[in-house]
Amino acid sequence: MAMLEVNNLSIQFGGLRAVDGFQVSIEKGRLYGLIGPNGAGKTTVFNLLTGVYKPTEGVIRLDGEDITGKSTIEINRAGIARTFQNIRLFGAMSVLDNVKAGLHNDHKYSTLAGILRLPSYFKAEKEMNEKAMELLRVFGLDGEAEYLASNLPYGKQRKLEIARAMATNPKLLLLDEPAAGMNPNETAELMKTIHFVRDNFDMTILLIEHDMKLVSGICEELTVLNFGQVLCQGKTAEVLSNPQVITAYLGE
Amino acid sequence: MADMKKSMSKTSKNNYITYAMVIAIFIVVQALSATGNLSRLLTGLLVPLCVYTIAAVSLNLVVGFSGELSLGHAGFMCVGAYSSALFSSVFADTLPSVPRLILAILIGAAVAAVFGILIGIPVLRLRGDYLAIVTLAFGEIIKNLINVLYVGVDENGLHVAVSSAGLNLAAGGKQIMKGALGISGTATLYKDIKDYFFLIGVILILITLFIVQNLVNSRSGRAITSTRDNRIAAESVGISVTKYKLMAFTISAALAGVAGVLYAHNLSMLKVSTFDYNLSILVLVYVVLGGIGNLRGSIIATIILYALPELLRGFSTYRMLIYAVVLIAMMLFNWAPAARNFRSRILERLRGNRKKKEAA
Numbered sequence A: 001m002a003m004l005e006v007n008n009l010s011i012q013f014g015g016l017r018a019v020d021g022f023q024v025s026i027e028k029g030r031l032y033g034l035i036g037p038n039g040a041g042k043t044t045v046f047n048l049l050t051g052v053y054k055p056t057e058g059v060i061r062l063d064g065e066d067i068t069g070k071s072t073i074e075i076n077r078a079g080i081a082r083t084f085q086n087i088r089l090f091g092a093m094s095v096l097d098n099v100k101a102g103l104h105n106d107h108k109y110s111t112l113a114g115i116l117r118l119p120s121y122f123k124a125e126k127e128m129n130e131k132a133m134e135l136l137r138v139f140g141l142d143g144e145a146e147y148l149a150s151n152l153p154y155g156k157q158r159k160l161e162i163a164r165a166m167a168t169n170p171k172l173l174l175l176d177e178p179a180a181g182m183n184p185n186e187t188a189e190l191m192k193t194i195h196f197v198r199d200n201f202d203m204t205i206l207l208i209e210h211d212m213k214l215v216s217g218i219c220e221e222l223t224v225l226n227f228g229q230v231l232c233q234g235k236t237a238e239v240l241s242n243p244q245v246i247t248a249y250l251g252e
Numbered sequence B: 001m002a003d004m005k006k007s008m009s010k011t012s013k014n015n016y017i018t019y020a021m022v023i024a025i026f027i028v029v030q031a032l033s034a035t036g037n038l039s040r041l042l043t044g045l046l047v048p049l050c051v052y053t054i055a056a057v058s059l060n061l062v063v064g065f066s067g068e069l070s071l072g073h074a075g076f077m078c079v080g081a082y083s084s085a086l087f088s089s090v091f092a093d094t095l096p097s098v099p100r101l102i103l104a105i106l107i108g109a110a111v112a113a114v115f116g117i118l119i120g121i122p123v124l125r126l127r128g129d130y131l132a133i134v135t136l137a138f139g140e141i142i143k144n145l146i147n148v149l150y151v152g153v154d155e156n157g158l159h160v161a162v163s164s165a166g167l168n169l170a171a172g173g174k175q176i177m178k179g180a181l182g183i184s185g186t187a188t189l190y191k192d193i194k195d196y197f198f199l200i201g202v203i204l205i206l207i208t209l210f211i212v213q214n215l216v217n218s219r220s221g222r223a224i225t226s227t228r229d230n231r232i233a234a235e236s237v238g239i240s241v242t243k244y245k246l247m248a249f250t251i252s253a254a255l256a257g258v259a260g261v262l263y264a265h266n267l268s269m270l271k272v273s274t275f276d277y278n279l280s281i282l283v284l285v286y287v288v289l290g291g292i293g294n295l296r297g298s299i300i301a302t303i304i305l306y307a308l309p310e311l312l313r314g315f316s317t318y319r320m321l322i323y324a325v326v327l328i329a330m331m332l333f334n335w336a337p338a339a340r341n342f343r344s345r346i347l348e349r350l351r352g353n354r355k356k357k358e359a360a
């Protein structure tokens, strides 16, 4: 069974059908790419998958479970975590606390236990600290754990967003242009990290990207979106050599 | 792992500094008063100062940590004050003063919390600055409502009406709340512990700090601040924005209620006109000038800005001028980018030196 199965997903903004009959099937453990020109509807697909927008039509199944129309919180609990094209960190919180916020539903203790500093507080906080530091190490951010998130350089902010999403222990990770604003070195390093995450955390990853080097380097399959519709879908090499794709997207 | 411990100890160290500051101020004031160096005027300001400090610290939870604007803090103080004063009057003869005061504090907090929940549930679901408008209206409505409310007690129980005559009290019954005249004589019910009110106020400040500081440095506190920093991202990691904004708002309302209790029990005349819009704004000014999200700053700002106008009474001509200059100076100190850079440089240097010493 596919990890993510989407059928006939559509949303209408006034007169604009931003996503129109989108469908995709992503196997567990895939590194899958979603590409397309500016304004094609890629981010809107992410917003539909995560419940930020409710679809006008269509069905979304995660690991067999129908999650169509559920709230963002329910969908995160069901197992989808994401990053944002315009970075959305908790800027005035420390790097460590950003990841710990991601662990919110994983290590629970009551508000009263927190205020009264009961043993459950110390136990859960210790576990959270250890887990968060482990994740920060994966992204090379452990040295900056105490920094304010907004004081990190751009590339590291993007990585922190991935670490925070990973902290929610998702089945499917959605990355919206993870390499945007990174230099070639940072991008190469990010590609390694994404691979590492997929292999070591048993993760399925769907990513939006404009950087063709990154896309062809790590994505095993691709969907090309154009004007809200699927233009082409399949193995990366085949998709990238499709003449329609070249004219619609790569040619320009 | 060593880094981790340091970060934990840094926040707890910060918390202890705040407690220590409050206790130190208390000791200094006690010493001054024991040696007869505290004027009558200043002595009279001590308990109200505790009231405003609790109000400012609790408002900072909403404004600073959950990032919502509340303009109705005086309304919560008001319901805390009236409900507790009513309780104290009714049970004046049945309970000794210490347990009566403790119960009054709990009742004031609970009643204010209930109002907090009633306002918060519908409003905090909405995105946008509706809270400011609704809390503003709440403060005014509560004030006007209490202004016309008469409450009395006789052998048949509690009577509530909108006029003195409407109470229909049996012979021997007594009026407690008298509309615009409010509740009188609450302080006299606590004559035996009157001298300890400043101590009680300081203890209540410490309890307020304990609750707010421990809350913001816990799982729920992280959730609260995450909803302030980025609502969409908070939801994307499974944090319920409404739940945590409501939690911050309710706890803040309860603590404002406690401030109201202290205020009411320190006065012989409790009048509703005190709890107007200006009081909410005043407390907000303390919070903003002390630094949003900075609890110690709230305390310092309250002390300076509350005591200053009183201390300056002698210089009546320049009083408002000096007050305005201090206001502006504090604002610049806390908010101007240059001042902030300067402060963080100093802090870093201090930390750097310490690190070097540790390393050496």
Ligand SMILES: Nc1ncnc2c1ncn2[C@@H]1O[C@H](COP(=O)(O)OP(=O)(O)OP(=O)(O)O)[C@@H](O)[C@H]1O
Binding pocket: A013, A016, A018, A036, A037, A038, A039, A040, A041, A042, A043, A044, A045, A085
């Ligand atoms: N909330 C909204 N209301 C109205 N129109 C919207 C909304 N969100 C997106 N759109 C429109 O939908 C279209 C698709 O936008 P989307 O952000 O999904 O594109 P994208 O493929 O992510 O582009 P880019 O590569 O620039 O990020 C655009 O025309 C955009 O203006």
Ligand SMILES: [Mg+2]
Binding pocket: A042, A043, A044, A085
């Ligand atoms: Mg986009």
